[in-house]
Amino acid sequence: MKPAGVLFAFCALLAPLACAEELVFDAVEMAGISGLREFWDWPVVVADDGATRVVDKGHFGKGPVADWTTDKPGAPVFDAVHRSLLIRFPGAAERIAESLKGGKAVAKAELRLPFAGTELYPLGYAEPAGMSFLGDQWVKKQPRWHAIAWALRRPWTADPRMGPTFNAAIHGASYWAKFGAQDESADRFPMRFGPTEVSQASAEGRLDVTALLCDEAFGRTAGERLRALSDCGLLLRKWEVYDASFWTGGYEWATATGPRGILIRAPRLVVTLKDGKTDVGALPPAVDVRRLSGELAAGKKGGAPTATMASPYRIRQFIEEFSFKKPAWMPDWQWQRVQELLALKGARPFPSSVDAYGRWLDEVLSWAPRRWSGFDSAEKLQEFLLYAKAIPEPVKEHFQLYWWAWLMPDRENKDLVQGYIGLKEAQAYYEKTRDWRGNFSVYRTYCRNMGTMNFNHWATTGTLLGGAIMGSERCMAEGRHGLEAWPLRTWCWYDGSTQESIDHYYFSISLKDQKVFADLGPTRLDRLMGQSMLAKSVEELVSCYHPGLKRFIASSGRTGVAYLLVQQDGTKRIVHTLSKSGALTDLKNPQIVGGMQALGHDAQPGMIGQQTFNGPWAPDFVANMVDDKPLPYEMTVNYKQWGHYNATPLWRRSYLGRHYGLASQDIVSNESVPVMAQWRRAEKPVENMQEVGTLLVRYGINRTELLDSLYHGTKQRNPNGSVCVQGGPTFTVQHRNKALVLASPVENLDAGGGRPVPDQIESLQTTIGLFHFEQPAKWEICVDEEKVTAFPFKAKLTQKIAIKDGVSFIGLIPLPATDLGRDQEVVLADDGVETEMQGGGKCRETLRIHAYNFHAEKPVPRASLQGKKTDLAYGGFYIEMGDATEHRDFAAFREHLGKCRIESAWDDGKATLHLKVTSGKDLIEVGFCPGYKEGPTDKAFPYRRVNGQWA
Numbered sequence: 001m002k003p004a005g006v007l008f009a010f011c012a013l014l015a016p017l018a019c020a021e022e023l024v025f026d027a028v029e030m031a032g033i034s035g036l037r038e039f040w041d042w043p044v045v046v047a048d049d050g051a052t053r054v055v056d057k058g059h060f061g062k063g064p065v066a067d068w069t070t071d072k073p074g075a076p077v078f079d080a081v082h083r084s085l086l087i088r089f090p091g092a093a094e095r096i097a098e099s100l101k102g103g104k105a106v107a108k109a110e111l112r113l114p115f116a117g118t119e120l121y122p123l124g125y126a127e128p129a130g131m132s133f134l135g136d137q138w139v140k141k142q143p144r145w146h147a148i149a150w151a152l153r154r155p156w157t158a159d160p161r162m163g164p165t166f167n168a169a170i171h172g173a174s175y176w177a178k179f180g181a182q183d184e185s186a187d188r189f190p191m192r193f194g195p196t197e198v199s200q201a202s203a204e205g206r207l208d209v210t211a212l213l214c215d216e217a218f219g220r221t222a223g224e225r226l227r228a229l230s231d232c233g234l235l236l237r238k239w240e241v242y243d244a245s246f247w248t249g250g251y252e253w254a255t256a257t258g259p260r261g262i263l264i265r266a267p268r269l270v271v272t273l274k275d276g277k278t279d280v281g282a283l284p285p286a287v288d289v290r291r292l293s294g295e296l297a298a299g300k301k302g303g304a305p306t307a308t309m310a311s312p313y314r315i316r317q318f319i320e321e322f323s324f325k326k327p328a329w330m331p332d333w334q335w336q337r338v339q340e341l342l343a344l345k346g347a348r349p350f351p352s353s354v355d356a357y358g359r360w361l362d363e364v365l366s367w368a369p370r371r372w373s374g375f376d377s378a379e380k381l382q383e384f385l386l387y388a389k390a391i392p393e394p395v396k397e398h399f400q401l402y403w404w405a406w407l408m409p410d411r412e413n414k415d416l417v418q419g420y421i422g423l424k425e426a427q428a429y430y431e432k433t434r435d436w437r438g439n440f441s442v443y444r445t446y447c448r449n450m451g452t453m454n455f456n457h458w459a460t461t462g463t464l465l466g467g468a469i470m471g472s473e474r475c476m477a478e479g480r481h482g483l484e485a486w487p488l489r490t491w492c493w494y495d496g497s498t499q500e501s502i503d504h505y506y507f508s509i510s511l512k513d514q515k516v517f518a519d520l521g522p523t524r525l526d527r528l529m530g531q532s533m534l535a536k537s538v539e540e541l542v543s544c545y546h547p548g549l550k551r552f553i554a555s556s557g558r559t560g561v562a563y564l565l566v567q568q569d570g571t572k573r574i575v576h577t578l579s580k581s582g583a584l585t586d587l588k589n590p591q592i593v594g595g596m597q598a599l600g601h602d603a604q605p606g607m608i609g610q611q612t613f614n615g616p617w618a619p620d621f622v623a624n625m626v627d628d629k630p631l632p633y634e635m636t637v638n639y640k641q642w643g644h645y646n647a648t649p650l651w652r653r654s655y656l657g658r659h660y661g662l663a664s665q666d667i668v669s670n671e672s673v674p675v676m677a678q679w680r681r682a683e684k685p686v687e688n689m690q691e692v693g694t695l696l697v698r699y700g701i702n703r704t705e706l707l708d709s710l711y712h713g714t715k716q717r718n719p720n721g722s723v724c725v726q727g728g729p730t731f732t733v734q735h736r737n738k739a740l741v742l743a744s745p746v747e748n749l750d751a752g753g754g755r756p757v758p759d760q761i762e763s764l765q766t767t768i769g770l771f772h773f774e775q776p777a778k779w780e781i782c783v784d785e786e787k788v789t790a791f792p793f794k795a796k797l798t799q800k801i802a803i804k805d806g807v808s809f810i811g812l813i814p815l816p817a818t819d820l821g822r823d824q825e826v827v828l829a830d831d832g833v834e835t836e837m838q839g840g841g842k843c844r845e846t847l848r849i850h851a852y853n854f855h856a857e858k859p860v861p862r863a864s865l866q867g868k869k870t871d872l873a874y875g876g877f878y879i880e881m882g883d884a885t886e887h888r889d890f891a892a893f894r895e896h897l898g899k900c901r902i903e904s905a906w907d908d909g910k911a912t913l914h915l916k917v918t919s920g921k922d923l924i925e926v927g928f929c930p931g932y933k934e935g936p937t938d939k940a941f942p943y944r945r946v947n948g949q950w951a
Helices: 002-018 092-101 210-214 222-231 289-299 312-322 332-342 354-365 377-390 393-407 423-433 442-448 453-470 473-494 506-520 524-543 570-577 605-613 620-627 890-898
Strands: 021-025 029-034 044-056 062-066 083-088 104-118 146-152 168-170 188-197 204-208 234-238 262-264 268-275 633-639 650-656 660-665 675-680 692-701 730-735 738-743 760-772 780-783 793-795 801-805 808-814 826-829 847-861 875-883 901-907 912-919 922-928 943-946
Touching: 021 092, 083 222, 092 104, 092 222, 092 268, 104 210, 146 204, 146 222, 168 289, 188 210, 210 222, 312 354, 312 377, 332 570, 332 605, 332 620, 354 393, 377 393, 377 453, 377 506, 377 605, 393 442, 393 453, 442 453, 442 473, 453 473, 453 506, 473 506, 473 524, 506 524, 506 570, 506 605, 524 570, 524 620, 524 633, 570 605, 660 730, 660 738, 660 875, 675 808, 675 875, 692 730, 692 738, 692 808, 692 875, 730 922, 738 912, 738 922, 760 808, 760 875, 801 890, 808 847, 808 890, 847 875, 875 890
Parallel strands: none
Antiparallel strands: 021 268, 029 044, 029 083, 044 062, 083 234, 104 204, 104 262, 104 268, 146 188, 146 234, 188 204, 633 650, 650 660, 660 675, 675 692, 692 760, 730 738, 738 875, 760 847, 780 801, 793 826, 801 808, 808 875, 826 847, 901 912, 912 922, 922 943
């Protein structure tokens, strides 16, 4: 009985199909419209064998793209940003009507879309900003994209003279109510068909368009609906404005896929009929588009284009209004500084000619929505907000689409996962939902969550001002919350100093965002918060700027050493706008060492100059503190490190002598520059890097690395990463031009930070690196009374090392250090190694001075040096800076240094080193606990006094 039941069911299924009839229409007419400016008024005829072009990006991918720029018909393609495909089936209305009048009804209507490929790098769009980071992801991963469609209300024909354009259904005659056929009352019907997948995995997409023939929303009678199908047809778009499935965590180099079109072959319309009664009514005659075009044009009844360019006259008015001109408030000297910045790279001035204006619009239109191009929200937003009145509506709409893709304004923040490190959750969501929009927005993530200082800045900038561009109250409220919670309260005022003081490039990213808030915030409150942050940040920047050295005398949490030596980013450019004499150096230096660069790429000089037009970075009287700072000058700031040191904040100190500067952070973990000193060798403002000397210090294992860096959080070399702690951190007590720099290895020699610990240990030491770029070197080095002329040179702990470099003097005393097994105590060595630097080029230390805890000719296993004794080991240097204004000459400085006394005692019961340094009239007393791991700073320094007072 079971087989019979199956047969009956099968027969029952076949019964209705026996009366079914399929009408297949493959005589399709196709046209393309595009929001790319060159196509606003250009009819594009599309054909099944239409023009393509192969775009070859080498390793990054090669493949065909539709070419709509020739006189020949172009290939059928549609994307999610600018290009739409219009299709209609002439004659279909008559054939279907005939069948319906013969006793049939429409059972189903399908638009079938044969897949032909997906574009990689379509014409007219900018390539991804980070091609090296994108790699071959687009080649390896085949997308699963979809088509969507709308029924059109206006008749058209594919014709090179009167075919549809972005502006018109009939070129020059019948204009869309809104460019791109977007008006739902006059251009297209509101109902969207689809999505249906059209991909390698789904070789023929099928859009169910039954409603177009059956639903009275598309026409009162069946005849009217049939006529609309044949004469007006449908508009096809790709559904996915971007593709969350391409996110691999971190920065979104691959998700901005909106411009990549779906290539298809000629579509077919398949109408399935069933027995039934259909009142077709009168079938309206086919529209004679050519005749209609003439009538509309003659009577000027076809409307007007809505995607329009300003007239050349109006564009020239914009150019006059927005071109860079000296503001009335700006003093002449500041105008000169701004002009110098604008002459360098990075300015985005308003276009200077009618042609340049068009090219600017084309560039903006070429951006893919959600295209990641770095920390540039300030640049993009400022451009829109300053020049909005000069931007045509389609370009404004593209700006809005760009921010819509990033900000997802229709979604609650609680429904979004972490947009930088939330890959696992994002992938799980995508696997469950196949939602191409994903559930992450890096901008909105850092409005509600703590990131790095610059992340919270650019993210809240994008959310608040991007929200304002879209008119999204949700995003503006979220951005305003983020602005107050993170940049204002946490990063600016709560911490004392900041995470990025002074990180030459990261801090500049935050500062340019603060400037956008201050100048262009949507409300007075937003601007006030921005002004508050900016005043505080610039004050710290100015305070540690040395006008003679033209360098920032400051420790750095995250920076590249090249920035201390020569490279200049936004922080320097900001000070340049506040300096009557100028802050930039090395712009005409023909001998920058090792191919290093004078200018870095963050917060470009042109951008900083351009932002100055919106208002000064600080009042003009601040120039007095930039150029005429009374030297010596000192700055001490506390730093809570976002609450880790609430009870006993860290101390950052900068001391600026006449010809030198010394700076430190008292307790560090993985800072790039925990201690630094710089000096000039001639009594004149520095112009080139060869005129400046630099000192760095940190602890090390085997070869202490002062320059080489790792990719953040990994063991992978990367010149743009972090130097990282090695073996143990440093601890510093600084009093003006004097610093006690102490160091201690951690118990297992792994102090974190990512740098791998070697299995075999040759040495453990505190190392000072000295940089002297003048050739030949003219400095003079003495150990006690002996002049050093050859390296390596061996010395003893507590011997006095004095260096004369022009008008500046450096005094170094290796401190008493725990002996973990060493065959030498101190070595002065010319053992620097050429190292790749951040921003390009190479560099090496001129001289390295090592004070050893352990040193052996034959390496020992790491395990033999792990334990409590290593954890409690100590060492370091006493550093004292001086110059010719403080000491009669080098002999006087050496005499002074020779009188310095170092006294030390170890308290085994308290595991504390007691140190006294007597230098001139100053007595520095320090208790140091080398076993300190974390917690209040008085656990590391039970006491620290200078001349009897706490320091």
